[in-house]
Amino acid sequence: MTVFILVAGAFTGPYVWRDTAARLTAEGAEVRTVALTGLGGRPAGPDEAVDLETHIADVLAVIDSAAVESGGDIVLVGHDYGIHPALGAADRRARSVARVVHLDSGMPQDGVPALAAVPDQRLREELAESGGGQAGELPPPARDAWPRWGSTTGLSEAALDGLTALAAPQPLGTLLQPLRLTGAVAAVPVTGVLCTGNGPGIELVQLMVDLGEPAIQALADPRVTFFELPTGHWPMLSCPAELAEVLTEAAAGRGHRLTAAGTAEPPPHLRPFLLDVPERPRERTGNTDLYLPEGPGPHPAVVFVHGGPVPAEARPTPRDWPTLTGYARYVAGHGAVAATLDHRLHAFTDYERAAEDVAAAVEQVRADPRVDADRIALWFFSGGGPLTADWLAAPPAWLRCLAANYPILAPLPSWGVADARFHPVRAVARAGKLPIVLVRAGREMAEIAATVEEFLTAAERCGADVEVIDVPEGRHGFETLGPTDEARDAVRRAVEAVLARLTA
The missing domain is CATH 3.40.50.1820 (Alpha/Beta hydrolase fold, catalytic domain)
Structure with missing residues (x-):
């Protein structure tokens, strides 16, 4: 049995996975959603500093529980910001995780905070220059401000209303604290799910590999696969059935593989x-x-x-x-x-x-x-x-x-x-x-x-x-x-x- 552990992105919680989780469960998989502290999980204490390490601990608790109770292959899915605590946890439990799925998310690196992946360039600059430390919270977006965090293509009016109504403030420490990786996670197979309504698809990523972009050469590793979804940044809300199908295929090791730079002469x-x-x-x-x-x-x-x-x-x-x-x-x-x-x-x-x-x-x-x-x-x-x-x-x-x-x-x-x-x-x-x-x-x-x-x-x-x-x-x-x-x-x-x- 495959055990999917789903980690939601900034401002959101386990509720965003409801329909996708139901589809996966109907197909015979076990699904666990991670309730991150302050984002659908336990509320933070009055004097508690919630940071990236707090959320990594939340994910580790679910991985450890699943490893003991189910014994199935764990596929860890991180959406948006969620890939940062997911990757941090997978690095510490590399032997327990069968695959990490980056769902319309970046490629977090050791020593780099999640702030670097925030799409809103102006907000990145403001937070980086604030010098206010890691205390406090970032208010959730207003209904018309979600596009600053990713394309809302494919979202119904009702889905956008729900996303706004249930959104929670994001603890600043989760965005500002650098991710620390030992390198163990590099041994875990990876799948990238690209939402083409929000950013590049597979062909454009292959083009960047062909151009020799150093930061993405690892994506041509044979253990890395890719899928595309023709939707915006929240596929679990805009096309949950299609997302469930892609996650099932990813768990089986299927998907498109990129060609490494230099293997096709000339590019x-x-x-x-x-x-x-x-x-x-x-x-x-x-x-x-x-x-x-x-x-x-x-x-x-x-x-x-x-x-x-x-x-x-x-x-x-x-x-x-x-x-x-x-x-x-x-x-x-x-x-x-x-x-x-x-x-x-x-x-x-x-x-x-x-x-x-x-x-x-x-x-x-x-x-x-x-x-x-x-x-x-x-x-x-x-x-x-x-x-x-x-x-x-x-x-x-x-x-x-x-x-x-x-x-x-x-x-x-x-x-x-x-x-x-x-x-x-x-x-x-x-x-x-x-x-x-x-x-x-x-x-x-x-x-x-x-x-x-x-x-x-x-x-x-x-x-x-x-x-x-x-x-x-x-x-x-x-x-x-x-x-x-x-x-x-x-x-x-x-x-x-x-x-x-x-x-x-």
Whole structure:
């Protein structure tokens, strides 16, 4: 028999598991929910400091009880904040736990407090800078403030009402006290359940592994499996039956396994560009490369902006990736200067400094005497999409076109990006007559496709000038994922559309 031990997240208690637990029990499993002190468990005493260690002790008590009374395989499930006490307990009872399930949660590390995983960036900063110690409580969210803690996609009005009514204050010590791990938990198999309405799905996580992100390389271990649920951050309330099915599959060791970086040679982003493009003269200055057309100029210019986040240690750096060099050579072969650059988008919190890098590179390109400073196009890719917001909100007269391939056009809820500056869906209303060319992948990741559709809806509402070039069978990064006539044609049409607007 499988024994599921369920640990709820911030502000919530055992009640959130009611329907999922019933499903699991009906399928023959034993289910135990952990009542954390102050969050559905015993109330804290008047002088008691409730911290992460308090909650780890709560989970340990349930593990020890289950190990003695049932003898089944223990699958420990931590949702949201709940993964922190769950992981702390599993580290101390590694021989008793058969699997740890991270349910739409982060990857806690030794010495790092749960505060680091709070999605609300502004709240993280406020608590980190408060210097008020670990005493006190964080009030639960108001009904309309739950999205600051995770997407409410899929929740009914009644479920949201119940979540709000039963929420309890979160003891600050549980968020501020660092998690301490001995490393024993590394031997326990792991499953990640990704809620794609709240954050990245499996394909995007694989992309981050391919890019060499050091913090997530462990996710490609064969003992780690993954599932997706097309819902927001509270699947036990929005789709309890589907969650129960996934947990049952996880307990059996099933699920998707990632491919480790370096096992597929080369990784997708370093495979050849889909067009056979001749070499062009290239000049490198600082973080920016220029690809030059024939003739003295001045020529119009296209500045290509890569996506991300990209690990700072990644080699080659993005400006040498086949997609960017391929587009740059192709554009230069058609009479325009092409520029590629490396910017510092190494984490979701780096958009401000990445925007500074892009703006500086654009001015460097415009200052080159071989460039017509009044005819510039900017072309963004993937996670570089949020960087379009500055240019959409206040397009300069010299910006003749803005293009974007398979872009992320609104921050994903799990990013915790509080700055509304990098939100193209909101910015497009101020784009005026700026021509926009959007290349849309038909087999796009669901979480990214949703932001594109939201952007197009907003663009239609305000009458923005958007041309969509569809690649029906294209995937995210289709230029290096296998050449097809459809994809080649889309690249040619996109370049033609951008250059036409530069020379109009």
